[in-house]
Amino acid sequence: MKKGNFVIGFMLFALFFGAGNLIYPPILGMESGTSYFAAISGFVITGVGLPLLAVTAISFVKNDARELADRVHPLFGLLFTSVVYLAIGPFFGIPRAATVGYEMSLEPFQSGELPLFLFTTIFFILVFLFSLNPSKVVDQIGKYLTPLLLLVITALILGGFLLLKTPLGSPNPNYRANPFFNGFVEGYLTMDAIAALAFGIIVVNAYRERGVHTNKAIVKETLKSGLITGVGLVAVYGSIGWIGARMASYGPFENGGDLLSFAADTILGTYGVILLGIIVTLACFTTSVGLVVACGQFFAKVTMLSYKWVIFIVTMASYIIANQGLNTILDFSVPVLVFIYPIAIVLILLTFLNKAFQGSRYVYRFAILFTALVSLYDGLSEFGFSLNRITPYVEKLPFFEIGLGWVVPAIIGFLIGLLYRAIKEPNN
Template sequence: MNKNTFIIGFMLFALFFGAGNLIYPPTLGSESGTSYWTAIAGFVITGVGLPILAVTAISFVKNDARELANHVHPLFGLIFTSIVYLAIGPFFGIPRAATVAYEMSVEPFIGDKASMALFIFTTIFFALVLLVSLNPSKMVDRIGQFLTPILLLAIVALSIGGFILLKDPLGAPGEKYVSSPFFTGFVEGYLTMDAIAAFAFGIIVVNAFKERGISTQSNLIKSTLKSGIITAIGLIAVYASIGWIGAKMASQGTYENGGEILSSAANFMFGDFGTLLLGIIVTLACFTTAVGLIVASGQYFSKIIPLPYPVIITIWTLASYLIANQGLNTIISYSVPVLTFIYPITIVLILLTFTQRLFHSSSEVYRGAIIGTMIVSIYDGLIEFGLELPTITSFMEKLPFFTIGLGWIVPAFIGAAIGFLFSRTKN
């Protein structure tokens, strides 16, 4: 591995390591108790493994993630990819990054009484995001060489403190982690948004390697995978560490979200210095993620709508700014149903990309698998949104793996098999 592979790997780590990566592992640790290591293993599959596969899958295409979804149908490719970019961009991902940064770096010092504080913080935050995003060509070096090492050092300090200073035994696992902690952790990994964010970040990685003289597809795939391995090692270490902090903090009280857990842990271990250290970690992590998402979504939409890149990212930044001021809990409540719908489709598209040689990239196989997946993922999304569908639920409950949140697996296989048979018959 050469220097460029490490720099781009560090950049990708910083892009992935944002709001969701900070708030969900501690929550998992707090709720899973003695089942923590089993639960975090499942979380790592969807929180690390799938994103790295997705980034590598992007190295198979020439332009953007839409090419992966175009195998189903060009219209599906346009609509689904646009939904993905909107979800990880101005609707959920970017506003969540700003609000998590605020709640964990500013609010611990001033409390929640300063009504204008969030407004002031997000104004400065998004002004800096827009400034950096206007020149994306320099982003790789800025993040990979400077911000990521600082971020990693801060995380290491907090994690070492957690392993040494938090001595309380692990508690009993919560209700949803009693029977199937691995698969519960697997589904919780959806909430990081990283597998769908990888569709956006993958293009940044591929373009970074192209700018460094790597042009053949085979070398792009190899280089992307190598940088992904570096990213994966860092993410697994961080998730395991901050999740362990959450598991150890469960006996200290009840918390609304993972941000509160980490803030309390930092203060418990290091006092005000710990809170300040955590604030540095969070602000850097959320800032780099927000920049990456603005750049990626700006580059994507500048290809499909007749507006220049600077105009698009300005609009996206303003939209993110307005939504961020609604608060973290509101953003999370609206994002879960959408992610529950998007994630299974994303997983299936990634797997089909890596296995397409087995069925000669048949569009019928793609369509069958996606239709089978969507039937269940639309239902799951509506349930998460709060709708009650008793008649459909009685049917869905008969699906294998439904009780562990993976009811879409068998319909996806059945749909792919029907598509394969149809393509063979047509040929």
């Protein structure tokens, strides 16, 4: 592989490896216990496999994720991609990254509203400055920040493997019954599959700047850098998840951050907590820069605002929301992710099947419509809306009990779309 593949692969790793990627694997390990390997396998599919598929899907098109979503309908393309960028950007993704960075680095030593305000002020000033020149993001992140991030993570992981010898405990009821599928749904919370729809164009542009212009060559090079990213993510997820599994008997823990802080203190003492704070802050910072750049490039295209004004607005909105606190952000983010994620998954998969049905809009529309109906129900349920009249019918869907009730409707929509295409477009 070329040096550029490693630089872009490391950059993509850093963009993906943010707040949720550190917090959720340890909790999965703690709750799955002896079912850990089945659970982490499911997590890897949605936490690593789908994001890399999404990045590759973007490499098939000339522009950004909107071009993929436009295959359903131009209005859908604009609305869906806008919602995706707002969700992973100023509304949830960026504020979550900043507040997790604060809670894991500064709060163990100094808590309160003022420390959060000071931390986020410095954090977002630096994010804005790094985002001003997107052409240098690859070099800044891929060459410097990612190796440092990997070095610190490796220190914690090695300490965990050498010092934590506690046997694995019994899985909780959810992971006892369906460890693989519970891990699969848990991977949603990383937000990486929908974030990849934004990050993909950064990768494509990075290769274009290096003289790679044909679609075939870009797809090939994207797969190479994606392989590097995937190996790194699987190794880190598997390792910190394993630490969580080993730490279960030391609990209970409120969340993955609490667990990792305790693990760092157990393995390396106070310096371990500081080390963990560096890991999280770097991970959250690099992800935030990538998201601000992606939002800036997208909204500069669909609005009359310049790139600098967009990233300023995105940074300020993220700054304000971040100061509302992590719990508030999480309360609103989960229902939105439950709604968006299945639609994004189906859209990504249809991209790879596009040639098989000649890109027929009927296939895209029916598959996305049927998926959206179920995912909308799931999202509204997460928000706390009472849907008693339709709940008995939705609960009868296959895989509903494991959070995948949208799968069969998506397949049915795909098949109806094929049939409709055969009727309306008999010569294609």
